[in-house]
Amino acid sequence: MKRIATIQDISCLGKCSLTVALPIISAMGMETCVVPTAVLSTHTMISGFTFRDLTEDMPDICDHWKKENFIFDAIYTGYLGSKRQLAMVEDYFAAFKTENNLIIVDPVIGDGGKLYPAFDVDFAHEMAKLCGKADIIMPNLTEAAFMLDEEYIESGYDLEYIQSLLKKLTNLGAKTAVLTGVSFEEGKIGVMGYDAANNEFFHYFHKKIDTSYHGTGDIFASVVVGGLMNGFSLPKALKIAADFTAKCIDITFSDPNAITYGVNFEYLLPELMQQLKK
Numbered sequence: 001m002k003r004i005a006t007i008q009d010i011s012c013l014g015k016c017s018l019t020v021a022l023p024i025i026s027a028m029g030m031e032t033c034v035v036p037t038a039v040l041s042t043h044t045m046i047s048g049f050t051f052r053d054l055t056e057d058m059p060d061i062c063d064h065w066k067k068e069n070f071i072f073d074a075i076y077t078g079y080l081g082s083k084r085q086l087a088m089v090e091d092y093f094a095a096f097k098t099e100n101n102l103i104i105v106d107p108v109i110g111d112g113g114k115l116y117p118a119f120d121v122d123f124a125h126e127m128a129k130l131c132g133k134a135d136i137i138m139p140n141l142t143e144a145a146f147m148l149d150e151e152y153i154e155s156g157y158d159l160e161y162i163q164s165l166l167k168k169l170t171n172l173g174a175k176t177a178v179l180t181g182v183s184f185e186e187g188k189i190g191v192m193g194y195d196a197a198n199n200e201f202f203h204y205f206h207k208k209i210d211t212s213y214h215g216t217g218d219i220f221a222s223v224v225v226g227g228l229m230n231g232f233s234l235p236k237a238l239k240i241a242a243d244f245t246a247k248c249i250d251i252t253f254s255d256p257n258a259i260t261y262g263v264n265f266e267y268l269l270p271e272l273m274q275q276l277k278k
């Protein structure tokens, strides 16, 4: 059984970070080891959230795992709360990177042209440094713009612009960069990736649903991790993840009784399992 370590917060209610990564990656057949970086009552988009910092536990967990010689097939990071945590995550990479495993960084710092409330431009630059240590990074356009000091362009950009962003992202040091939320035409949205070693671009687009929900980036990234660990190529894992995330949004949007702070991914997990058999 493959073993994944995922380092991100627990938002007790809010369907994001560890509360989606853990069920999704486990359901996809992997042992999911969690490093909770903080406990929040909800994600930071709901006002009044509580926050207990678990930074001090991070080095101890790392040291214990190292002492016991645990190995991981992937290390996947999501929302991280401070520069100190970024430095500690680098220690995890140093401790557990092997020739055969994957470091996957989802640089969760913002969306819709804005950084999340807890972050500033300086943090974006530090996150860019962490991306330099990864095999695969998966920013959205907002995160890419902030990490690269580029202007955020919401729409109307062309293929050349996206390709140049992808090249700049891999110039940070990551082997492969995937940009999410890319849209060249009305009604379609998807992902575009770049494998720097082979100078190859790849993409996948699907129908755009005109709404957004919190946590869908974490769902997407978790399914990509699970897909890769199931032996799918990155383009195939991206397709599975994009279709799954889009369907989660679709069924939530069309349910008048649905909650508004996240999507109903749980309902679709059995269908995701079926995908793995194909």
Ligand code: PXL
Residues within 6 Å of the ligand: 009, 011, 016, 017, 040, 042, 043, 044, 045, 079, 108, 116, 214, 215, 216, 217, 218
């Ligand atoms: O979904 C990303 C995310 C994860 N964790 C926390 C967040 C956010 C986005 O705002 O606030 C705590």
